[in-house]
Amino acid sequence: MDHSFWLDRWQKSDIGFHQPSAHDFLERHWPALGVPKGSEVLVPLCGKSKDMVWLADHGHAVIGTELAQSAIDQFFAERSRTPASVAEGAFTVKRAGPFALWCGDHLTLDPAVTRRIGGVFDRAALVAMPRTMQQSYAEKLSALTPSGVPVLLVSLDYDPSEMDGPPFPISPDRIETLFGHDFRITLLEKRDGLNASQNLKNRGLSSLQEMAWKLVRR
Numbered sequence: 425m426d427h428s429f430w431l432d433r434w435q436k437s438d439i440g441f442h443q444p445s446a447h448d449f450l451e452r453h454w455p456a457l458g459v460p461k462g463s464e465v466l467v468p469l470c471g472k473s474k475d476m477v478w479l480a481d482h483g484h485a486v487i488g489t490e491l492a493q494s495a496i497d498q499f500f501a502e503r504s505r506t507p508a509s510v511a512e513g514a515f516t517v518k519r520a521g522p523f524a525l526w527c528g529d530h531l532t533l534d535p536a537v538t539r540r541i542g543g544v545f546d547r548a549a550l551v552a553m554p555r556t557m558q559q560s561y562a563e564k565l566s567a568l569t570p571s572g573v574p575v576l577l578v579s580l581d582y583d584p585s586e587m588d589g590p591p592f593p594i595s596p597d598r599i600e601t602l603f604g605h606d607f608r609i610t611l612l613e614k615r616d617g618l619n620a621s622q623n624l625k626n627r628g629l630s631s632l633q634e635m636a637w638k639l640v641r642r
């Protein structure tokens with residue numbers, strides 16, 4: 425997926441992936457991860473997700489990464505916040521309150537930025553990456569996550585002959601291949617996700633599994 429694909433989608437407001445509220449896996453599984461209150465949390469490929477608001481409401485400072493400046497601007501405008509803006513290398517960082525949203529290519533983020541994080545939440549980030557980019561995404565997640573820190577990752581799996589991604593299907597074996605070397609992996613929940621995804625049903629899916637994973641950096 426090249427950058428123009430996503431910038432184009434934001435420009436056209438073609439953002440069917442955006443959810444009106446925080447993901448229920450986040451609400452259900454985050455508390456058991458034991459991420460210290462007050463710690464920073466990384467939200468890769470953050471869009472303008474309400475997950476970031478939920479994390480802030482639960483005492484975290486949020487570091488988001490996002491290609492589309494308009495997504496970041498909408499996020500702050502929708503909360504009536506006026507962020508301060510600074511250039512940090514190839515990124516533009518907008519900060520207001522508990523939010524620091526880094527506009528640029530997540531795959532180039534310097535691990536120094538996340539050296540104090542206490543957790544990571546990935547919803548629709550790994551699955552936004554085509555198969556050829558998933559290994560790079562996994563390596564970057566390893567580099568950005570300090571030892572002992574947990575990641576809550578939401579994945580989707582479906583028959584790839586039924587639909588072209590994004591979102592791309594990720595099997596449990598694929599999770600093991602991508603993350604097994606650097607993370608301890610626990611499957612927290614697996615459910616049928618089709619009923620909640622009318623959009624993906626309309627695109628041809630007859631079955632969809634949604635999974636919540638806990639990955640702890642070794």
Ligand SMILES: C[S@@+](CC[C@H](N)C(=O)[O-])C[C@H]1O[C@@H](n2cnc3c(N)ncnc32)[C@H](O)[C@@H]1O
Pocket residue numbers: 430431434441442443468469470471472473489490491492495528529530531547548549552590
């Ligand atoms: C499927 S959306 C998910 C957004 C958000 N996580 C959510 O749940 O609403 C993927 C997002 O990643 C952004 N994106 C794609 N590739 C990126 C990259 N290399 N670096 C930073 N952001 C990227 C896109 O602009 C898009 O907003």
